[in-house]
Amino acid sequence: MRQTEWKLVRALPLFRNVKAANFKKLMSAAFLQRFPYGVTLIREGELPDFLHIVVDGSVEMYGTDDGHETTIDILQPVTTFILAAVIRDEVYLKSARTLTPAQILMIPATAVREVFGRDATFARAIVSELAMRYRDLVRALKDEKLRTGAQRLANWILRADASHGHRHSVELEFDKRVLASRLGMTPENLSRNLALLTNYGVKSSGRDIIIEDASALKRFAKPNALIDG
Amino acid sequence: MRQTEWKLVRALPLFRNVKAANFKKLMSAAFLQRFPYGVTLIREGELPDFLHIVVDGSVEMYGTDDGHETTIDILQPVTTFILAAVIRDEVYLKSARTLTPAQILMIPATAVREVFGRDATFARAIVSELAMRYRDLVRALKDEKLRTGAQRLANWILRADASHGHRHSVELEFDKRVLASRLGMTPENLSRNLALLTNYGVKSSGRDIIIEDASALKRFAKPNALIDG
DNA sequence: CTCTAAGCTTGATAATTATCAAACGACGGA
DNA sequence: TCCGTCGTTTGATAATTATCAAGCTTAGAG
Structure with missing residues (x-):
């Protein structure tokens, strides 16, 4: 992982105030991978292994039912996704695919859970991030229904x-x-x-x-x- | 607060594994209040002072826009609400009103934030609860759109x-x-x-x-x- | 027991949205 | 340059949903 991407991720609200040792721990277990356009990154119904972060490019989160499909969110850098599934260790409710060539950082779910238990700052940041996402969804639902x-x-x-x-x-x-x-x-x-x-x-x-x-x-x-x- | 309600709240996933001293701290700062039918408990746009918990009765969460109104959720005992707003200390995105006579436990937001910082178990429970709520909303949005x-x-x-x-x-x-x-x-x-x-x-x-x-x-x-x- | 108000249902109509079909236009490869 | 593909637009029609206006039902007040 290059300096540039390291800095980008380090600057995320989720990681900004995490102790250096813990951040290093997370990053040393992580993979940074490039994907071309149109690749499915995760599929709804599967269990999460990694917390994903869009470092470059854009990613579509979508859900399906009975042959229909709907876009739930479009993610731009730098954003985490599927945090809720990782935390609860439950199946994805959404699928994800690249809308452009993209770089995705993947942090093993176990590492996330471990550092969460040790680093109160990280725990607080996770809660704050999740709460923000929750609020974004409330807004989306009101938008859709009203x-x-x-x-x-x-x-x-x-x-x-x-x-x-x-x-x-x-x-x-x-x-x-x-x-x-x-x-x-x-x-x-x-x-x-x-x-x-x-x-x-x-x-x-x-x-x-x-x-x-x-x-x-x-x-x-x-x-x-x-x-x- | 009576033994019965104490036990109910103590049994919530959010509080189940919190240290006795910390639970006591939360509860000693809390109010248990009765409301008749049709009372507005919180109004969207206001800042949160308390984490709310429906102990008895049912509560409607709803949002408004341009004279229209939509129900976002209907809460039955025993459930917390407006957790995300309390954590981020930002204005409510939803309003809440009683659908029946109801008993509501209100824990000061400051106490919640304080115990969160001290008790890793509580922090973990909060994250888990929020993640679950997030997932419920994803489901609701898919339901609505698909x-x-x-x-x-x-x-x-x-x-x-x-x-x-x-x-x-x-x-x-x-x-x-x-x-x-x-x-x-x-x-x-x-x-x-x-x-x-x-x-x-x-x-x-x-x-x-x-x-x-x-x-x-x-x-x-x-x-x-x-x-x- | 009757009356009334509130919530629910039914009908008619309008608005919104989806579906199907065809045509258009921009872009890349031959 | 031409062609073909793919995304978009446009048109026609159908499905879904909302709105407006009565009527109906029912539970509580008097």
């Missing part, structure tokens, strides 16, 4: 733009059908909803989305701090 | 029946409109979906739901271990 598709899209655009520094322009890093699934709609309806948002100052072409009238978009989206936080 | 209303209802009936010991009969402990909101549908559609399930061996009258043909219901519901767990 809003129409067009509203979810409008708010997603506003959030994505905010996370990129309010440049009034968002570039998708994955296919539109993935965004559609993340937003709980079909690709066809994403297309129609994007067309609808033209009326509220949103232009899109290919993978670029441009906000030409942020206040009109906001009036339509009605963002809510307790959902879009 | 299934139709009728399927959600069918699977809900199967789960409720299973949690009452497979008697092929479920009694609602709250109004149907609450169940409708929990299932992400209007009361009108819950009514229609219940009527539809008549074709699959489900009879309902008032607050009683009877499963007359479990295998027919299962064929329709297609329960999934990774959603209905």
